[in-house]
Structure formats: structure tokens, C-alpha cells
Amino acid sequence: MTKLPTWADVVLVPLISLALAAIISAFVLLGIGQSPTEAFWVMVDGALGSAYGWGYTLYYATSFIFTGLAVTVAFHGSLFNIGGEGQAQLGGLGVALVCLALPWPHWTMALPAAMVGAALFGAAWAAIPALLQAKRGSHIVITTIMFNYIASALLIYLLVNVLRPAGQMDPATANFPPGTHLPTLNEIPILNLIFTKKVPANISLFVALICCWLVWLLMWRTRLGYEIRAFGKSEKAATYAGISSFKIIMIAMLISGALSGLMAINNVMGESGRLVQNASEGAGFIGIAVALMGRNHPLGVLLAAILFGFLYQGGAELGLWTTIPIELRTVVQGLVILFTGALDQMVRMMLGVFFRPRPQARAA
Amino acid sequence: DLGGKFDKSFNEAAFNGAQRWAQETGGTFKELEMQSEAQREQALRRLAESGANPVVMTGFAFGDVLNKVAPDFPETKFAIVDMVVEQPNVRSVVFTENEGSYLVGMLAAQASKTGTVGFIGGMDIPLIRKFACGYAEGVKAVNPDAKIVVNFTGTTPAAWNDPVKGAELAKGQKAQGADVIYAAAGGTGIGVLQAAADEGILSIGVDSNQNYLHPGKVLTSMLKRVDNAVYEAFKEGTELKTGIVVMDLKAEGVGYALDDNNRPLITADMEAAVNAAAGKIKAGELKVHDYMTDDSCPALKF
Amino acid sequence: MDYATLLQVLDTTLRLATPLLLACLAGLYSERAGIFDIGLEGKMLMAAMSAGAVAYLTGSVWLGLLAAIVGSLLFAAVHGLASITFRGNQLISGVALNFVASGITVLIAQSLFGQGGRTPPLEGAARFNPIKLPLADELAGVPIIGPFYAEVVSGHTFLVYVGLLMVPLSWWVLYRTRFGLRLRAVGENPASVDTAGISVVRLRYTAVAITGILCGLAGAYMSTGLQAGFGKEMTAGRGYIALAALIFAKWRPWYCLWATLLFGFFQAIALRPDVIENTIGISIPVPALDALPYILTVVVLAGLVGKAIPPRAGGEPYVKER
Amino acid sequence: MGGGRPTSAAPSSRPFAIELKGISKSFGPVQANKDINIAVPKGTIHGIIGENGAGKSTLMSILYGFYKADAGEIFVNGNLTAIPDSQSAIRAGIGMVFQHFKLVQNFTVLENVVLGAEDGALLRPSLAKARKSLQDLAQEYELDVDPDALVEDLSVGHQQRVEILKALYRQAEILILDEPTGVLTPAEADHLFRILKGLRDQGKTVILITHKLREIMEATDNVSVMRRGTMVGTVKTAQTSPEELAELMVGRKVLLEVEKKPAHPGKVVLSVQDLRVKDEIGVERLKGVSFEIRAGEILGIAGVAGNGQSELLAALGGIQRAAGTVTMNGAVLPLVGADANGRARREAGIGHVPEDRQTLGLIMDFTAWENVAFGYHNEPKYQKNSLLMDNDAIRADTEKKMATFDVRPPIPTLAAKNFSGGNQQKIVVAREIESDPDLLLIGQPTRGVDIGAIEFIHKQIVALRDAGKAILLVSVELDEIMSLSDRIAVMFDGRIMGFRDPETTNERELGLLMAGVSGDAA
Ligand SMILES: Nc1ncnc2c1ncn2[C@@H]1O[C@H](COP(=O)(O)OP(=O)(O)OP(=O)(O)O)[C@@H](O)[C@H]1O
Ligand SMILES: Nc1ncnc2c1ncn2[C@@H]1O[C@H](COP(=O)(O)OP(=O)(O)OP(=O)(O)O)[C@@H](O)[C@H]1O
Numbered sequence A: 001m002t003k004l005p006t007w008a009d010v011v012l013v014p015l016i017s018l019a020l021a022a023i024i025s026a027f028v029l030l031g032i033g034q035s036p037t038e039a040f041w042v043m044v045d046g047a048l049g050s051a052y053g054w055g056y057t058l059y060y061a062t063s064f065i066f067t068g069l070a071v072t073v074a075f076h077g078s079l080f081n082i083g084g085e086g087q088a089q090l091g092g093l094g095v096a097l098v099c100l101a102l103p104w105p106h107w108t109m110a111l112p113a114a115m116v117g118a119a120l121f122g123a124a125w126a127a128i129p130a131l132l133q134a135k136r137g138s139h140i141v142i143t144t145i146m147f148n149y150i151a152s153a154l155l156i157y158l159l160v161n162v163l164r165p166a167g168q169m170d171p172a173t174a175n176f177p178p179g180t181h182l183p184t185l186n187e188i189p190i191l192n193l194i195f196t197k198k199v200p201a202n203i204s205l206f207v208a209l210i211c212c213w214l215v216w217l218l219m220w221r222t223r224l225g226y227e228i229r230a231f232g233k234s235e236k237a238a239t240y241a242g243i244s245s246f247k248i249i250m251i252a253m254l255i256s257g258a259l260s261g262l263m264a265i266n267n268v269m270g271e272s273g274r275l276v277q278n279a280s281e282g283a284g285f286i287g288i289a290v291a292l293m294g295r296n297h298p299l300g301v302l303l304a305a306i307l308f309g310f311l312y313q314g315g316a317e318l319g320l321w322t323t324i325p326i327e328l329r330t331v332v333q334g335l336v337i338l339f340t341g342a343l344d345q346m347v348r349m350m351l352g353v354f355f356r357p358r359p360q361a362r363a364a
Numbered sequence B: 001d002l003g004g005k006f007d008k009s010f011n012e013a014a015f016n017g018a019q020r021w022a023q024e025t026g027g028t029f030k031e032l033e034m035q036s037e038a039q040r041e042q043a044l045r046r047l048a049e050s051g052a053n054p055v056v057m058t059g060f061a062f063g064d065v066l067n068k069v070a071p072d073f074p075e076t077k078f079a080i081v082d083m084v085v086e087q088p089n090v091r092s093v094v095f096t097e098n099e100g101s102y103l104v105g106m107l108a109a110q111a112s113k114t115g116t117v118g119f120i121g122g123m124d125i126p127l128i129r130k131f132a133c134g135y136a137e138g139v140k141a142v143n144p145d146a147k148i149v150v151n152f153t154g155t156t157p158a159a160w161n162d163p164v165k166g167a168e169l170a171k172g173q174k175a176q177g178a179d180v181i182y183a184a185a186g187g188t189g190i191g192v193l194q195a196a197a198d199e200g201i202l203s204i205g206v207d208s209n210q211n212y213l214h215p216g217k218v219l220t221s222m223l224k225r226v227d228n229a230v231y232e233a234f235k236e237g238t239e240l241k242t243g244i245v246v247m248d249l250k251a252e253g254v255g256y257a258l259d260d261n262n263r264p265l266i267t268a269d270m271e272a273a274v275n276a277a278a279g280k281i282k283a284g285e286l287k288v289h290d291y292m293t294d295d296s297c298p299a300l301k302f
Numbered sequence C: 001m002d003y004a005t006l007l008q009v010l011d012t013t014l015r016l017a018t019p020l021l022l023a024c025l026a027g028l029y030s031e032r033a034g035i036f037d038i039g040l041e042g043k044m045l046m047a048a049m050s051a052g053a054v055a056y057l058t059g060s061v062w063l064g065l066l067a068a069i070v071g072s073l074l075f076a077a078v079h080g081l082a083s084i085t086f087r088g089n090q091l092i093s094g095v096a097l098n099f100v101a102s103g104i105t106v107l108i109a110q111s112l113f114g115q116g117g118r119t120p121p122l123e124g125a126a127r128f129n130p131i132k133l134p135l136a137d138e139l140a141g142v143p144i145i146g147p148f149y150a151e152v153v154s155g156h157t158f159l160v161y162v163g164l165l166m167v168p169l170s171w172w173v174l175y176r177t178r179f180g181l182r183l184r185a186v187g188e189n190p191a192s193v194d195t196a197g198i199s200v201v202r203l204r205y206t207a208v209a210i211t212g213i214l215c216g217l218a219g220a221y222m223s224t225g226l227q228a229g230f231g232k233e234m235t236a237g238r239g240y241i242a243l244a245a246l247i248f249a250k251w252r253p254w255y256c257l258w259a260t261l262l263f264g265f266f267q268a269i270a271l272r273p274d275v276i277e278n279t280i281g282i283s284i285p286v287p288a289l290d291a292l293p294y295i296l297t298v299v300v301l302a303g304l305v306g307k308a309i310p311p312r313a314g315g316e317p318y319v320k321e322r
Numbered sequence D: 001m002g003g004g005r006p007t008s009a010a011p012s013s014r015p016f017a018i019e020l021k022g023i024s025k026s027f028g029p030v031q032a033n034k035d036i037n038i039a040v041p042k043g044t045i046h047g048i049i050g051e052n053g054a055g056k057s058t059l060m061s062i063l064y065g066f067y068k069a070d071a072g073e074i075f076v077n078g079n080l081t082a083i084p085d086s087q088s089a090i091r092a093g094i095g096m097v098f099q100h101f102k103l104v105q106n107f108t109v110l111e112n113v114v115l116g117a118e119d120g121a122l123l124r125p126s127l128a129k130a131r132k133s134l135q136d137l138a139q140e141y142e143l144d145v146d147p148d149a150l151v152e153d154l155s156v157g158h159q160q161r162v163e164i165l166k167a168l169y170r171q172a173e174i175l176i177l178d179e180p181t182g183v184l185t186p187a188e189a190d191h192l193f194r195i196l197k198g199l200r201d202q203g204k205t206v207i208l209i210t211h212k213l214r215e216i217m218e219a220t221d222n223v224s225v226m227r228r229g230t231m232v233g234t235v236k237t238a239q240t241s242p243e244e245l246a247e248l249m250v251g252r253k254v255l256l257e258v259e260k261k262p263a264h265p266g267k268v269v270l271s272v273q274d275l276r277v278k279d280e281i282g283v284e285r286l287k288g289v290s291f292e293i294r295a296g297e298i299l300g301i302a303g304v305a306g307n308g309q310s311e312l313l314a315a316l317g318g319i320q321r322a323a324g325t326v327t328m329n330g331a332v333l334p335l336v337g338a339d340a341n342g343r344a345r346r347e348a349g350i351g352h353v354p355e356d357r358q359t360l361g362l363i364m365d366f367t368a369w370e371n372v373a374f375g376y377h378n379e380p381k382y383q384k385n386s387l388l389m390d391n392d393a394i395r396a397d398t399e400k401k402m403a404t405f406d407v408r409p410p411i412p413t414l415a416a417k418n419f420s421g422g423n424q425q426k427i428v429v430a431r432e433i434e435s436d437p438d439l440l441l442i443g444q445p446t447r448g449v450d451i452g453a454i455e456f457i458h459k460q461i462v463a464l465r466d467a468g469k470a471i472l473l474v475s476v477e478l479d480e481i482m483s484l485s486d487r488i489a490v491m492f493d494g495r496i497m498g499f500r501d502p503e504t505t506n507e508r509e510l511g512l513l514m515a516g517v518s519g520d521a522a
């Protein structure tokens, strides 16, 4: 197979994968008797056509940055963390406990504390699968899936039986005190000139951007990142270099879990202001697609997260303004994951035809 | 609510109400279905934002969200079913499900040959216990020795949409002797009714008239006229009167269904007894206990 | 717990274990051939929708069953393409296909029936009805055994018995036929199969196709046997539990039966918290019961119940030339 | 066994069992076979020799249908035969024993033999029939193995027999063996050659790939030589000599003598007492090894692959848990626990060029500069501050090392996988030697490396010794051991059979020790 130049591999392959996913989605729409062009414009207009739409797109993107980074860090250590969903749910629990524990006077104090809570709980939820992988070689993909279900059951129990205020029927915590309210983009000076109406995107967006930069520093500028990447490329060689597999599996997964958990400051603290059931809404899974699309690089993750934020918000608009069921966005996500993550070789083979070196005349 | 528009029950009733209004007036309405808890706020805001007025939502789970959203859109009128939200621009519609359940409970007890009847609730919340309690009182009113088997499908909104579990619970209740089962469980009820029909016992539908689902096998349905509530709200439009509206038996907010499908199952005696009780309730002579007033039920232990 | 309740719970167990069993055996073929398949869930879902829709439209459950198999095979083919032909990441392909299935089933059902992604209820010949096994009534009077036969063994739908029969059949195929030998070999060391003059690609596609067919049966059972119609996300994670059962079963057919019966039993008692409370005297929160199969899986994976060694070439695409 | 048939019969008077014409094959940028022609007469043992990477295995895999040739034709028994897959090869009567066995580890011998050659859809009749014919084959060719044993429980020698049985069960008339003796002791190898001669006497044709000139001279009738993907020539064994073959193989006169001054051993650097290693399944691979290495000396470890040398290197390098006592510069090294790791060993002054550079010594997807820091990424000189690494410093250092060791191309940002095998090895050697260790562990330093690079690496090793460092050299190439070492230890079955002085010993004596036959250790 012809090897592609780096730029083609990094830019062209994801773009073509994306295009293929879009084409198939269009066929799906045609198949169910809907108009792909209408769907496209509703999505574009609803997600990007107004500051209001952007407010939602960025809100979702913020969540996806966190979970995408989480998948990325683990992926570099060749750990496929499918547990982002459960870790994000637990992160929500951490945020809720912190926010409800004290009558926080101001968000500047509540946010750091909530971040610690979110990260700790998310990391704790990743710790057991990590430990089982490191010590007993239990496949992390299956254990993290199981932990997603267990997290959901645990949260249901806590929300129904422990955290639900007396007299409330829906399984949710009480509302957080006003001092934990994070400024939304329409409440931030300067930005409020653009975002004139209340939008859910909030200060967490900037935390997410800082996390992108920190993850980049970590992976490519620190010894730990170097060790994680080395371990991920070759476990055998890593032991030769004296890199402890136990340490790397644990640390990579704890960081990954913490990043997933951190997502909760966006949706739980920033948006709903209380912990409801299934608050993460599948963002943990979307993190997989985001990381794959973003080629496991923080910059790529950022761009892919915005793309998925667009898909997510655009999908919601479809549900609102057209008769296309909102499930279309699940299909599109699945197709994007399929083409970028599993059929990437096919795309490369297709591209290979164009990059094949000219056959040299061979002396007979 | 999360059970989905085609649950043949609660949500479908709401949708039918809206549709009736649209057909009669030629107006248009936007409907939104929730995929998850977290979406409620976005959906509400988006609707209000788009200029929809009034905005009608069904299900107690909107209560908290509405409390947050309503003040941001003072010009918009909201109506919420099954929950009281005290905001100046909100109408709260509540039903006396205990009364309707009492009536179908009486029918159940009269139809039962084993003296054991069943109740399958959706999510285990006070509202559904209110159904169960009214039902139990109705049953006991006919047959003080009757046994009532009670199950709930779950503790989360997923409990509204779990037909498999509903069916299994129904089969379990039949094994315990129940030969009439009342399903107050949204979409889950479809599974209950199906299983009951398969097992050759009777079932009681809820919210909408579900008698037609398995003709001759559904004893009756406890009607909760969510459709009327929605229809009224739309009809009043921007002039929607806010405050609390109680839809009780007297106001025909609740009742039981009698049509061709279940006609052969309801004898004249049964009908007479139930109608008599209904008359007393309307007249205020008979009080059916409301679980939500004191979180307890004289006729049933949970 | 009295005997009647026990029978009732066991009856439910068998019903709930059947989709797990069929899916577990489906996974067995694929993984024994070296192809990991996280996408059992999606295939079941697709099959359940296809069965529900076609059975309703044609009024024939058999056509529904056929449609289920076709729908499931379609997904199996994509998984095969990604993991065999294009040597992609099998885990990712499975996850992706689950996403697609979750969405597309609703899209199709909605566009066909406009009932919020549900198919209309099935009746009569459009669904599998319970089959009374011979002598069930006659034996019902025999103490202990009789009720067990009449209540638990008899009175299930066709696919339950198919599932049970698939167990000895799979054992026989795997250990007593040429195909089984090759299948097991290709999951352990594809190069050995290749150099023995057998096509690895064909063998693996065959395995993936069998997986598709069995998932088709599992899904069809969900919508035409266990229930009367398809509902959104109706498989509810059964594909994942089947995978866990497969690990628990150490990739062996008979163990698959026991493992899925165990998981089915847990699901059955999770439906009856009252029974548990009466039996052991304490009430266990329902979410804890719901989580039990998953917790059990983690315990199994932790190797506390003996180490499960997967087929050695599992998850790795077969690459001859770098 | 009947008496050997005379090898003087002219091959050309009989049909060729195999004839390959114009075979070419590329793997990506690597052309493994270039326009190869070869003819193998029926009923002979035909040797193929060539350096690592010359393309021998590739050529035979094409003949067996495992790879598809880019160009060329194959004639079997004079007929043009298309061999697109192994099935066709088997049908044409070709059997192959691969360099890396293709057995299913958790199948029985019988199942492995039957796989792909079943008689019908049902297994039992096939197995019964195979059991019967295995008995016959075992008698005929001295090839007995327990048909019901699991392959994973068999020794390598026995596994090889299973591979041969597989081919014979499929009635192969032409048997290819790819480096069959690399994993065998000399005695097992002799047994194998007896079997091969027996097969030849039955009229079968054998193609034997090996590196060992001695085996070629001993066992073959004709021999073909490959070099860098081309066929250099075919000669009758009886009419050639090892020297001539070596020259054909490498392309010039081979001079494997290393110029070095006498050693001046100093104080003891490394002392190993009763070192023992068990593998994951509990088999003892190292059964109590003791020795010392002094500053300024090279201790060479000779032995057939798989006799514990790899475990010795791994244990000393901190990769493998071990028992016993090891002291380095007087300090005891931990052999188990968290402190027994590659990093701690480097800090103790041990450099390590692992035997397998591709899976241990390098991260193939990392760039050259990242690989130069590999294992040394904690060194203070590579840090910018307590948090961040100084990548610029590493790159600068890499450029220096690439210049000193003549790594081509000298591009620090090129991924390791894009360097040729020889240059990959140079990167590893440069990294470990330049770290200035007191003790250098070096395994198979010149495996797959061309002559020029071999000379260069040898010079570096000697220079390090002359700088007063201790060196432990492990190699399966006896010539390399003989010419580099100041002292030789021979390993067999996890033990050291004896120490010898390279000046006074000879290949014969070492060969006996390697086979476990010895005067002083038994
Ligand atoms: N499957 C493969 N994919 C890519 N390259 C390969 C493959 N197999 C061999 N090569 C390359 O082809 C060339 C010839 O390899 P081959 O294995 O035929 O050599 P050889 O003569 O058998 O060497 P050795 O003596 O080490 O076994 C080498 O450069 C090798 O790296
Ligand atoms: N992407 C690339 N960029 C630059 N050079 C490359 C790239 N890929 C391969 N090469 C070069 O192609 C050649 C193929 O390697 P090969 O193993 O055939 O070398 P070789 O002739 O066997 O050398 P050696 O004797 O050192 O092993 C090497 O010289 C390598 O540097």
C-alpha cells in the first residue's frame, strides 16, 4: 500500500472520511423520504446562523472537548477508554456534592472546588478499570462499558433515594446555591456584545481551552507524556526503558477519568445548576468520535469538538423544525466514527491511488 | 414526557388534544419530544424563543425547569400538566387521578374471579401512588377482602417506557393470582396490556382510552383528559388564564371508558354500581383519599 | 420463596436469557474466528426493528424473521469489511455500528409508521406465539417435575427453543466438524490456517455472517417473541451483557448457556424485588439489582472466577505484508 | 536408512522439480526479490543461502503461495503452475516448514496435522485416519511425536517435527525448510539432516534455507546464493568451498577479523552469582549462572539461540525478574520488585543494546530524536526545568550522535521505522555507547547489519573496552564471538558449560559445549 504524505494523512483523510459520512447520511435521509439539503440548512442555520445558535454549539463543544481530551490521553497510552460516559456522570456527582456542601459566596471560589470534585470523582471511576487492566489484564473496553452501566445505576440510586429533596418527584438534586452560578457567555463583558440573549455556553469553555493546551504540554513536553506515548506505541519497549506499565496505565486512566469528570462543570454546574439523571447525554461516547476525528491531538480535538457541537445542536434543531427525527444525529455520529476510526484504511487506500509514485522503468 | 408521543397513553393524549385544536382552527403547533432530562430546558427556551405562545408541557419533570425559564419569557404563557408551578405566566393543570382510579378499581373488583387484582405503576413517585391508592380504595369498596398486588417498573423516567418489564411484571402478578391488572405506566403499559391479553386475563388501560388495543381483553381504561387540557390551553391561546386548574370527575377531567370494545365485559350491575359511586363523588358525598396530600394510603401499604 | 414463585421466576429467566444466549453464541462464532464484535447490540437492534416492521407489514412472522436476519447481516457485512478487508480497528467499528443502529432503527420505523420510532403492535401470525410442548398438560399433575415442565420448559415461543438447540449444535459444529476446527484455528493463529491452504478472509467472513444470523434471531425474538413490536433502544444493553457472558463462558457453547441463564436469572429477580425481599428478608434497592449483571461481569473480568483466555489472534487484523 | 545415493548424477539429465523464472517482489519501498531465476532438480537437497534480509524467506513464501509475486513464473515438474495461494501449492505437492512455525498452540498435534487437509465435513474420521498415517510416517522417518499432546507443551524440536509431519501428511513431494536449524541443538540438527536424506532417498525434493555454511556443505547436493534480493548463482556443493560461498553471499572477500590490542582487565565491574530466571509459565530458563566481568574486558556468550542467553540479558537489563545475586561496582542490584527496571539499571551504569532492536530498543513510530532519548528521558541534560523536557537539546544531541555513528540519512525528525535495519541498529548502539556506561550489555550487535556497519560497530565495541569499560556480548554468530571476545562463556540449557580463551579454543570445541557435551561442567 502506498504511504501517504503526512499532510494528506492528517488533513485529507479526516476530511474525506467526513465527506463520506455526510454522503451516506444524505442517502439515509433520501431513503426515509426527507430532503438532505433542507436538513443541512436547518442544521447550519440553527447551529451557526445566530449568536444564539453558537451559544448552544459552543456549549456542547465544551463538553466534547473534555471528553475528547479524555479519550485522547488514554489513547496515547493505547488504552481505549469507553468509560467517559460513566466518568462524566460521576464527575457530575462530584460537582453536585461540592456545590451543595457549602453556601458558596461566589463562583470564583466554587469553580475551583467543583473542578477538584469533578476530577476526583471522574478519576475514581476510572481507577478500578485501570487497576484491573494493570494488575489482571482485564480488557479495559469491556470493564469501562460495564462501569458506565454501574455509574448510571449508582446515580439513579443516589438521585432517587439520597440526594432528592423531600417532596420533589423527579430524580434530581436540589438546585445549587446562587453563588455557584457560572457566568454564561452573555454575562461576560465584551462577549455580551455578541451573545445578547441567554445562552448555555459558559466560562467552562475557557477551562476546556486551557485543558487543551495543558494536554498538549503534557503529551509532548513532559517526561510523563513521553512515557505514556512510548508505552502506548510499544509496551515491550517501554519496559526496556524502565517505564512502569502499572504506573502508566494508572496515571493515564486517572487523567483521562479526571478530564471526563471535569466535563460536569459545563453541563451540571454551568447549565442546569443541579444534577439530573443522565446529565452527560452521551457526551462520553461522542468523545471517542471527537478524539478519532481530531487524530488524538488537542488542536484536532478542539476542531472536532466544535464540529460535533454543530452536529449536536443542528440535530436538536432538526427535531424542532423538521419532521426528521432527532436520531439522525446519532446516525451521523456513528458514521463519522465508522469512517474515521474503522474504515480509515479504506480512505487511505483510495487516496493511495493518487499518491502512488510513478513506476520506475525496470531494466529487463 | 419521556414515554414518547406514541405511548398510546399519557403523551398520546396530549398530542391528540393539540391535533384536535389544529384541525378545528387550522392553527399550527410545534411539538418537541424529549430525549433526556438535560434537554428540557433547551427545548423550552427554544420554543419560547421562537415565539410560540402558549407553550404547553406535559409531565411533572418540567416543573423545575419551568420555574427557571418562565421568568425569562414574561410575555409567553405556559401551561403545565401534572405539576403546580407558581409563576405569574403559568397555568398548572392537575387531575384527580384518585377519583378515576377509584372507579376502575370498583370495576376490577367486580370483574375479578380470584379476588386478587394487580396494579403496575411506572416510575415510583407520589403521583403514581395516588393512582394506586385510589384504585385500592375502589377495589376494597366492592370487596373488602380483595388482595391487591402492586409493582412499579422503576424509579427513573425510563420506567415509563419499558414494555418488557411491564410484561414480565404482569406475568408475575398473574402467577400471584391477579386476574385484572391496572397499568398506570405510560408506554410500559403496552407491555402489560399485551401480556395480560396473552395470558388470558383482563387489564385496565390508563390516560387515553386503550380499550381498542386488545378488544374484549381490556376491561376498561381510566381516562385522564390530558387532551382536553391541552386543547383548552391552545384554544385560549395568548389569553391563557394562569393559575391552578383542577380537572376532577365533576369537570370530566377523569373518568372510565366504555365503548364497543369492552361493552361485553361490563355488566349492567357493574355499570350501575360505578355510576352510583361517581355520582356520590361528584356530589362530594364520597371522598377518595389523595395520596399526595399526606403521603399515605389507608387502603394500601407500599 | 414458594415453588410457584420460583417457577415463575425461572420462567421469566428463560425468556430473558434467550436473547442473551443467541447473542452470546453469535459473539462466540465471531470471536472464535478472531474478530471482536462489540456491535452485537446494534445488530440485535437492527434485527428487532426489521422483524417488527416486516412482520407488521406482511402479517407473517417468518418474513419478519427473514428480514431480521437480512438487517443484521447488513451490519455484520460492514463490520467484516472494516475489520477483515480494511483491517480497521474492530472495537471502533463495533462502537460506531452500535451508534448507527441506535439511530437508524428509529429513523426507519418512524418513516414507515410515524409512531415515534415504534412499530405497531403485532398480532396473531405476525408474532411468535407460545408453543405448548407435548404432554405439558398431562404431566402438569406430576409433583415438582410436572409443574416445572409445564410452566418453565413448555409454553415459550419458537425462538426460545431454537436458542436452546443452538447450544448443542454450536458445540457440535465447533468441536466435531471441519469448519469448527478451522474456525477455532483462525482465531488462534490465522497464519496456520493460511499456510494450510485455507482462506483466512473467507473463513472470517463466514464467521461474521453466522454472527449476523444469530444476532438476527436474537433481535427478532426481542420484537416478535418477547414483545409484540419494536420499540426504540429495546435491546437495552443486552448485546453488551451477552459479550460479558461470553467472557464468563470462556468462549465455550455450553458455558454460554449457563452464563446467560445466570444473567437472565439476575434480570428476572431484578423484576421482582418483592420476591427477593421476602426470600432474604432485606430489601435491596432496584438500581443495585439492575447493576448486578454488570458488577458480576467486572468480577468475572477481574479473574476472580478463573482466568478467561480469549482467542489469541482476537482483535488483530491478519496482516501478511506490512 | 539406506546408503546415501551418489550426488554426482548430473542434475540436468532429469526434470526439475521446481523452476522459478523472473520472480520479483516488493514490500512497499523494499524490493525483497529482484528477477530471481532458480532451478531445483528432482530428488535432491537444494540449499539456499544468503545474509539476513537477502530475500530467501520471501522467495520461498512465494513458491508456497503465501505471498504473491509481482512478476515471474513458477514451473512445478516442468509445468507452468499458478500458485496464488497455499492451497495451490499444496495441490502441486509443495510443503513448507516456516522459519516461524505456523502451528496452533492450543491444538493437539493431530488437530494441527489435520487442519486444512480434512477428508470431509466431519472431524472424527479425519482424525482417526490421520492418527493412523502419523504412526506410519513416524516409523518410516524417525519422526515420532505424541499425537494427542498440545503443541504448546512441545519443545521447539518437536514442534518442527509436527511441521514436517504436516507437510508429509499432505503428501508433499517438494519440502521447503526455512532455517530449520536456528532453533535446534547440533544433535537435533543432525537428526533432522538424517530425516531429510531419508526423504531424498524416497525421491522427494528438499529445499533447505540456512545461514550455516557447514550445514550446506554437509547436507546439500546443490546450493544457490542470494544477495540483496538477487540470485547470485547456483553451484554444485561438491564443487565449491565455504570460502567461495561466503564471498558470493557478501559480494566481496570476507574479513571478519577484528583488529584489537590485548585486553588489560581491571577491577571486577559485574559479578553474577547463581542467577536464575523462570518464564511466565514457570519453566526455569536460567538455571544458576555465575560469572564476573572486569573493567576493560569483553566477555562473549556463545550458544544456540534459546539456551538462556536472552533471559540473561533481560535479567541483567532489568526487564525480567530473576533470583540470585548480582553486584555492580560492589553494589547489589535488586532483581525483583519495582526497583528492578531498565531505568534503575541505567542509573547503576549499565547500558543495554537489546537483541531485538525493533520491539525493545526502539519505538518504531517515534522519531530518531525521540528514540535517542529513549530510556534516558529522565537525564538532567534533557530537561528544561523540573516540569518540561528540553526537546531542542535532545535534537542537538541526536545530530551529534548521528554524525559520529554515520547514521544515514542524518535526519533527527525521521521516524525510526523509516531507517534501514542497519541504521536502526546504529541509533541504538550510538545511544547506549554514548551514554558512557561502566557495563555494556550488547545482544546480537550485528544481526541484519551489512558488512560495513559490522566493522564500524565492532570497532566501537573494542574502543569502549579500551576505554576501560566492561562488555557482555551475546551473539549466535560464533565468528563474531571468537573475534571480539577476550573470554568466551558457552551456554547450554540455562547453564554456562564452561569458559574458554578465544586464543586457544576452536569452533569444534565450542560447538560441542553448545551441544551440551563438555569436559568441565558436566
Ligand atoms: N511481510 C513483510 N512485510 C514487509 N517487508 C518484509 C516482509 N517480509 C520481509 N520483508 C522485507 O523483505 C526483505 C527480505 O526479507 P526475507 O525475510 O525474505 O529475508 P531472509 O533472506 O529470509 O532473511 P533472514 O535470513 O533474516 O531470514 C527484508 O528487507 C525484509 O525486511
Ligand atoms: N520515508 C522514508 N524516507 C526516507 N528514506 C526511507 C523512507 N522509507 C524507507 N527509506 C529508506 O529505504 C531503504 C529501505 O530499507 P532496507 O531495509 O531495504 O535497507 P538496506 O539496504 O537493507 O539497509 P541495511 O543494510 O542498513 O539494512 C532504507 O535505506 C531507508 O532509509
Ligand SMILES: [Mg+2]
Residues within 6 Å of the ligand: D056, D057, D058, D099, D178
Ligand atoms: Mg528468512
Ligand SMILES: [Mg+2]
Residues within 6 Å of the ligand: D053, D420, D421, D422, D448
Ligand atoms: Mg536491511
